[in-house]
Amino acid sequence: MNALPQHSGAVAVIGRPNVGKSTLVNALVGAKVSITSNRPQTTRHRLLGIATFPGGQLQLVDTPGIHGEQGKRSGKAMNRMMNRAARGALEGVDAALLVVEAGRWDHEDGLAFDALRDAGLPVVLAINQVDKLKDKTALLPFIAKVTEGRAFAAVHPLSALKRSGLEPLVASLLALVPEGEPAFGEDEITDKSQRFLAGELVREQLMRQLGAELPYATTVEVEKFEEEPSPQAGVMYRIDAVIWVEREGQKAIVIGKGGERLRAIGTRAREQMERLFGAKVFLQTWVRVREGWSDDEAALRALGYHD
Template identity: 65%
Template sequence: MNTTPFRAGHVAVIGRPNVGKSTLTNALVGAHVAIVSPRPQTTRHRLIGIASYSEGQIVMVDTPGLHRDFGSANATAMHKWMNKAARGALDGVDAALLVVRAGQWEEADEYAYQALQRESLPVMLVINQVDRIVDKDQLLPYVAEVTKDREFAAVALISALKRKGLKELTRDILKLLPEQEAIYPEDEITDKSQRFLAAEMVREQVMRQLGEELPYATTVEIESFEVDGTMLRIGAVIWVERNGQKAIVIGKGGERLRDIGTQARLQMERLFGTKVFLQTWVRVREGWSGDERALRAFGYHD
């Protein structure tokens, strides 16, 4: 008979941009609920990923990267939204994970740490991408350096991408959570709708394929989402800010847009477990990322 108490709670995943927060969320959930690309600031929304185990349930609150400049007067409406979403993720959580890259501690990491210090939360330091450190003898001095004069409930060394160290991480997270019943049914993996996830999967492909050319000038709106028997029929609009950007997304003879649609459709079919018919269009709305009204229209709201 298992005498270990069942624990459940919300855990905010915090850190500077592009340290692997969404990859970690997906790894613990066991499904691709949070989009991932090599480009910083891929995550724009607060997203919940639900990881259920026999010992407990961890409700991961994935967030955009915290960045000091995003809260400045010169920041765009999009950047202010992202900072607000990241900070808002700390409301009502039971613990937080501060995710950093192994071997690094930058000013933005310190900014994220100080933001967490203002909350009455247990904070675990999660050092990600340890597989990239060739000389493992460097890890102990690094851990000693980043934990000196900083308070953490625990420290975890992991590779989220390669799923290394996750069992120990899960065990230590559960220790920080209250004893209570599961918050969500065992078969749920996110709080987001299929419609939301479909838009994110299209945007993920735009970021992956065109991130260097159009890093932050695009967003995706689902114009239609219909159930047709066992098939989903989805219409997605990729919004850009200039006509030149539209041409880049479409590509020569429409090749780039077709590739984006194909890869996004395959990802949807894997996650939704059904056939998907996806149509995509590209449209222009000048300056949408700096327009709060446009952001609300595209789903960037509380």
């Protein structure tokens, strides 16, 4: 009996900020490759999550949320760069996955769909967070409203957080990518380095623990990432991370009273690194001030941001 042909291809994961794109990518990959929080702008970089299944492999391009007029009006270099990164993700992919929040379709969702349609890509609609929809009878009318006048290759209600509804989604996406051998090994989960992921895990804790106070004024630069043998764990990573803020007052907020907040950020980030890397981690963090970094494209590139 002949085995079914393998499919392998790239899928851009697109949507407005904070609809669960990164949570969905992590669920499909089966590991944490994209950081998550309930704050917009958590995802600032284009990242490849590699999801391998019996029927083939999906290279999922996780992107910053597409910002609409509000993002354009802000004029921030970071917003412009993230928009370019999100739209640039459409180049060279085989299909697109548009992620929306169950029960909500607004102007930015429409912008995202229009960008995909104009790129000529087949689009699968993922209606995420259906577990949070209080009135489940509203789902079918919502689907009818969203799909009216818009052509989708498939529509899948799901919950990325609870990992429900994922198998039919995977089948639809694999059917849209070409036949071919996997582009990456079965044990590979991302194209990003451990050094990059370490910086992102520190930034995740900043977003989670300081989101209300410092929503977007922080970034992280890993100055040292060294591997050394460990008698107990086999290998240990020594990591030095600098948390950049834009003003002295923000530095005090990150550090917290007696350094408590910075220690909490470092402890939680280290635990996440050890879980992801499967190794012991010795993490040191510092907070430094660099005025105006988020509105300076040269500074953003120096800090590892690309479009």
